[in-house]
Amino acid sequence: xxxxxxxAPASGGRLGPWFVLALVALMAALTAAGTRSRVRERERTRExxxxxGLHYEDHVLAATNLPRTVALEGGTLRSYPLLYVPQTTLPxxxxxxxxxxxxxxxxxxxxxxSAPKRWSAIDVGGYRIPDAIETRADGSQVLYELxxxxxxxxxxxxxxxxGHMQAAFASQALAYFAWAEAGPRRSIVYxxxxxxxxxxxxxxGYLRSRFQVQVEIxxxxxxxxxxxxxxxxxxxxxETLTSAALxxxxxxxxxxxxxxxxxxxxx
Amino acid sequence: xxxxxxxxxxxxxxxxxxxxxxxxPTLAARRRYAQALAAALASxxxxxxxxxxxxxxxxxxxxxxxxxxxxxxxxxxVVALMQPAPLPEDPADLFAxxxxxxxxxxAGVVQGVLDGLWAGDVPEVPSADVQALLxxxxxxxxxxxxxxxxEAAHAADPVPRRRLAR
Numbered sequence: 001x002x003x004x005x006x007x008a009p010a011s012g013g014r015l016g017p018w019f020v021l022a023l024v025a026l027m028a029a030l031t032a033a034g035t036r037s038r039v040r041e042r043e044r045t046r047e048x049x050x051x052x053g054l055h056y057e058d059h060v061l062a063a064t065n066l067p068r069t070v071a072l073e074g075g076t077l078r079s080y081p082l083l084y085v086p087q088t089t090l091p092x093x094x095x096x097x098x099x100x101x102x103x104x105x106x107x108x109x110x111x112x113x114s115a116p117k118r119w120s121a122i123d124v125g126g127y128r129i130p131d132a133i134e135t136r137a138d139g140s141q142v143l144y145e146l147x148x149x150x151x152x153x154x155x156x157x158x159x160x161x162x163g164h165m166q167a168a169f170a171s172q173a174l175a176y177f178a179w180a181e182a183g184p185r186r187s188i189v190y191x192x193x194x195x196x197x198x199x200x201x202x203x204x205g206y207l208r209s210r211f212q213v214q215v216e217i218x219x220x221x222x223x224x225x226x227x228x229x230x231x232x233x234x235x236x237x238x239e240t241l242t243s244a245a246l247x248x249x250x251x252x253x254x255x256x257x258x259x260x261x262x263x264x265x266x267x
Numbered sequence: 268x269x270x271x272x273x274x275x276x277x278x279x280x281x282x283x284x285x286x287x288x289x290x291x292p293t294l295a296a297r298r299r300y301a302q303a304l305a306a307a308l309a310s311x312x313x314x315x316x317x318x319x320x321x322x323x324x325x326x327x328x329x330x331x332x333x334x335x336x337x338x339x340x341x342x343x344x345v346v347a348l349m350q351p352a353p354l355p356e357d358p359a360d361l362f363a364x365x366x367x368x369x370x371x372x373x374a375g376v377v378q379g380v381l382d383g384l385w386a387g388d389v390p391e392v393p394s395a396d397v398q399a400l401l402x403x404x405x406x407x408x409x410x411x412x413x414x415x416x417x418e419a420a421h422a423a424d425p426v427p428r429r430r431l432a433r
């Protein structure tokens with residue numbers, strides 16, 4: 001009884017150990033390449049919002065954009081200045097947004113235990129780098145912080161990543177409020193590429209109640225021509241309009257949406 | 268524009284003078300720009316500002332504002348929305364006030380630009396001097412509009428006088 005053997009079409013002979021080894025090496029290489037590709041894909045996905053934010057900053061801070069308008073009013077704009085601010089902390093206050101943008105943000109009284117109990121403007125010896133500071137002809141100063149996150153995040157109470165996200169945003173904002181309070185005629189502008197997330201607005205409102213500082217929130221700030229923002233706003237507009245026009249498909253009577261009922265079988 | 272020099276619907280390139288045709292793609296956009304330009308030259312408003320509490324701001328209105336390029340200036344409590352004033356039935360009076368406000372040697376050119384835009388044309392780029400005049404007028408009007416929206420928002424939702432304990 002002969003043992004069945006694999007044959008190589010090219011040579012028509014028996015497979016040697018070298019061929020098996022080459023096959024194993026090839027499979028290992030393909031697996032490694034696939035893993036690297038998946039890792040790169042994951043990194044791309046993870047970095048997408050960050051890259052979108054960086055592109056938005058580049059767009060707004062381009063010479064023909066915000067700096068030009070500031071110059072028209074006789075002011076000067078410094079991009080990415082180093083900001084040494086008083087070491088300030090504040091009891092943290094977190095929010096939940098369980099139904100997304102339209103539902104707004106409500107206080108989360110039971111944040112995840114890993115969320116910091118107090119927000120800290122800076123670490124010891126640390127500093128902050130806002131996107132830009134405008135110094136106007138009259139000496140007043142405006143700090144600009146540019147953000148391009150999705151306003152459509154949905155998260156319920158006690159969500160760990162939402163806690164860390166809010167702590168990061170609030171700690172940075174705390175530093176800016178501390179800077180604004182430390183000098184005369186200073187104010188803050190948060191420029192958003194699209195809509196401002198409700199939880200971010202709530203945090204800015206909380207900080208404003210603790211500092212006597214003017215903060216302005218500008219949705220769609222210089223977003224004309226900034227395609228990423230248009231892209232994700234456009235999708236939402238389409239979804240919202242469709243939803244408003246039709247309602248959920250499930251709300252429609254099957255006869256209206258799909259014709260006669262077909263899933264009730266009769267003998 | 269959605270910027271510090273903000274006027275509803277007016278493209279950003281209008282800060283330089285008459286924008287290129289691709290920035291004014293429709294008859295409505297050309298008439299809006301003509302209205303904004305004429306109002307700016309005549310030192311009049313071409314926009315309306317309304318202030319709403321955030322919780323009373325309809326989502327569809329916010330989305331429409333972003334889509335249509337209506338500037339919004341907010342505080343944590345309120346949103347000031349800048350919408351274009353209704354287009355006039357007949358712009359002749361507005362255009363006449365605008366033309367009267369520019370130096371005499373440029374009156375004819377400016378009248379031609381405004382009439383052309385209203386008819387749906389994008390006029391040829393005027394001389395550099397006229398472009399500068401038109402751009403500056405709109406920039407001035409945009410900055411003023413932005414200031415008004417900002418002041419309206421802060422007046423409706425001032426910084427709390429009593430600082431809460433930290």
